[in-house]
Amino acid sequence: MARVLSLYRSLSLHRPLCVWGLAVRRMSLEQRAQKVFAAAVEGVQPDVVVRRSLQRSGDCLLVDGCSFTLRHNLHLVGFGKAVLGMASEAERILGDHIVRGVISVPVGIQEALRNHGKGHMLLGANSRIEVLEGARHNLPDADARRAADRIRQIATELTESDILLVLISGGGSALLPSPIPPISLEEKQEVTRKLAGAGATIQELNTVRRALSQLKGGGLAHCAHPAKVVALVLSDVIGDPLDLIASGPTVPFEAGPEEVWQVLERYRLNDSLPASVKEVLGQAKLRPGKEEMGEEVEESRVLNVVIGSNGIALQSAGRCARELGLRPIVLSPAVCGNVRSVANLYGLLARFGCATVDPPAEWAQQILQLGPEVGVESWDLYRAMRVLREGHDEGWGVTCLMAGGEPTVELIGMGRGGRNQELALRVGLELGGERPLQDTVFLSGGTDGQDGPTDAAGAVTDGGLQEEAHSQGLDSSNFLLNNDSYSFFSRLSSGRRLLLPGLTGTNVMDVHLLLLPTSSTHPRQ
Numbered sequence: 001m002a003r004v005l006s007l008y009r010s011l012s013l014h015r016p017l018c019v020w021g022l023a024v025r026r027m028s029l030e031q032r033a034q035k036v037f038a039a040a041v042e043g044v045q046p047d048v049v050v051r052r053s054l055q056r057s058g059d060c061l062l063v064d065g066c067s068f069t070l071r072h073n074l075h076l077v078g079f080g081k082a083v084l085g086m087a088s089e090a091e092r093i094l095g096d097h098i099v100r101g102v103i104s105v106p107v108g109i110q111e112a113l114r115n116h117g118k119g120h121m122l123l124g125a126n127s128r129i130e131v132l133e134g135a136r137h138n139l140p141d142a143d144a145r146r147a148a149d150r151i152r153q154i155a156t157e158l159t160e161s162d163i164l165l166v167l168i169s170g171g172g173s174a175l176l177p178s179p180i181p182p183i184s185l186e187e188k189q190e191v192t193r194k195l196a197g198a199g200a201t202i203q204e205l206n207t208v209r210r211a212l213s214q215l216k217g218g219g220l221a222h223c224a225h226p227a228k229v230v231a232l233v234l235s236d237v238i239g240d241p242l243d244l245i246a247s248g249p250t251v252p253f254e255a256g257p258e259e260v261w262q263v264l265e266r267y268r269l270n271d272s273l274p275a276s277v278k279e280v281l282g283q284a285k286l287r288p289g290k291e292e293m294g295e296e297v298e299e300s301r302v303l304n305v306v307i308g309s310n311g312i313a314l315q316s317a318g319r320c321a322r323e324l325g326l327r328p329i330v331l332s333p334a335v336c337g338n339v340r341s342v343a344n345l346y347g348l349l350a351r352f353g354c355a356t357v358d359p360p361a362e363w364a365q366q367i368l369q370l371g372p373e374v375g376v377e378s379w380d381l382y383r384a385m386r387v388l389r390e391g392h393d394e395g396w397g398v399t400c401l402m403a404g405g406e407p408t409v410e411l412i413g414m415g416r417g418g419r420n421q422e423l424a425l426r427v428g429l430e431l432g433g434e435r436p437l438q439d440t441v442f443l444s445g446g447t448d449g450q451d452g453p454t455d456a457a458g459a460v461t462d463g464g465l466q467e468e469a470h471s472q473g474l475d476s477s478n479f480l481l482n483n484d485s486y487s488f489f490s491r492l493s494s495g496r497r498l499l500l501p502g503l504t505g506t507n508v509m510d511v512h513l514l515l516l517p518t519s520s521t522h523p524r525q
């Protein structure tokens with residue numbers, strides 16, 4: 001009887017695992033790709049990353065190995081698209097140690113989160129944190145300016161025994177405008193708009209923004225002196241550069257105006273600048289340097305921690321991929337460059353990984369040549385190619401190649417789309433052709449849930465895309481010429497390939513997943 005019971009117990013213990021294994025095996029690769037994407041987003045949810053980074057035990061707060069004593073002395077400010085969820089979790093953890101707070105968030109975000117079932121990211125009615133909405137269309141406006149003024153006021157009133165907790169995420173630059181007088185808000189807006197319109201990168205844009213602002217480029221940390229400053233940063237910039245994310249308001253920097261002039265000259269804007277901007281840039285030094293503030297004091301007073309990033313999203317995706325029976329490899333969290341080149345790279349990697357015999361050496365050469373164009377280091381490409389071939393030779397089933405970043409689209413048409421949908425369409429075409437990789441699946445999605453001005457985050461494609469489109473009378477190249485990827489995917493098979501997670505409340509750029517069946521399901525290449 002005892003043996004029967006123990007057999008029964010062991011069978012019941014294994015049952016959930018068996019059922020799970022069976023359920024996983026029944027899941028299509030497309031469904032698995034969607035689950036892996038959801039896990040990437042889940043791993044960088046604002047509440048999740050704040051919970052991971054703030055450890056509280058009584059009145060002791062531990063952040064990134066540094067401890068702070070809580071004595072109802074914590075003031076909270078924040079700015080960016082994801083700080084609402086970060087603030088509500090911080091308040092849950094820190095309770096009444098928060099004296100007061102102000103966060104600057106995009107117009108309509110509270111309603112949008114409520115409508116997307118993300119009510120837990122909103123602040124309660126009794127919250128000590130005030131939420132101010134501004135920066136309509138991602139442009140600094142009078143509302144964002146008022147929020148920035150309130151944030152500056154909080155910071156300047158702090159004493160040595162206070163702690164300023166600063167929550168930072170993408171979109172923070174537009175939500176914290178505080179131009180150095182005599183520059184007006186309109187003049188600052190004009191400079192940023194012209195730069196963005198001329199194709200300046202976020203690095204170039206923020207180099208200029210932080211030189212014209214009282215709060216960016218370390219200005220906020222400077223205002224908060226002598227209080228301690230703890231900044232928690234959700235990164236939306238490749239490489240997670242603290243001085244550039246939201247233009248680095250808590251990162252002390254000493255810069256003369258030379259590098260700013262270089263950017264302005266590059267885009268031929270130096271002659272058309274407003275007189276006020278020229279006056280500010282004419283000053284020898286834009287901000288008090290470390291020596292004026294006491295270098296050691298500055299460095300121990302301000303703590304900046306990246307708590308969420310594309311790399312962290314990819315780690316979370318990797319764990320989920322493994323649970324779903326896939327073999328994860330991270331290619332890079334820094335993919336950039338034109339979507340055409342990025343699509344080309346993924347197409348080549350797919351053919352390389354799926355080739356039934358050793359792939360020709362020129363394929364590897366072409367892959368390595370594309371690296372610098374798309375921000376991927378040669379050693380990452382070497383490693384990925386080696387792992388892909390090992391997986392193939394040893395019959396390891398499906399490999400999930402994961403990458404992230406923010407490629408760019410050359411906008412030449414008038415259609416609707418986004419960089420993720422356009423990338424997915426281009427990769428779908430790369431996987432097709434004369435010898436289609438029918439079973440290879442590619443997903444590209446924006447972690448904020450919104451790809452360009454559409455309600456989709458991206459799309460999922462495979463080697464059968466072209467044939468499917470053709471059979472439905474859709475000419476993919478016409479859609480591509482008109483940057484109309486959203487219309488393409490909406491019309492193809494009633495939109496089944498669109499990725500529609502809704503607004504996610506976070507933003508760490510985009511995630512790309514390439515699922516490569518390394519078994520012999522492919523025709524000989």
Ligand SMILES: Nc1ncnc2c1ncn2[C@@H]1O[C@H](COP(=O)(O)OP(=O)(O)OP(=O)(O)O)[C@@H](O)[C@H]1O
Binds near residue numbers: 408418453
């Ligand atoms: N029709 C289109 N087809 C392809 N891409 C488009 C189209 N229209 C806009 N885009 C791209 O969408 C991007 C802007 O959308 P979105 O707001 O999602 O990105 P973002 O500015 O990087 O913001 P975030 O960092 O919050 O994702 C730009 O990169 C732009 O080139």
Ligand SMILES: O=C(O)[C@H](O)CO
Binds near residue numbers: 172236247
């Ligand atoms: O706000 C900004 O400056 C951009 O989102 C980059 O962080």
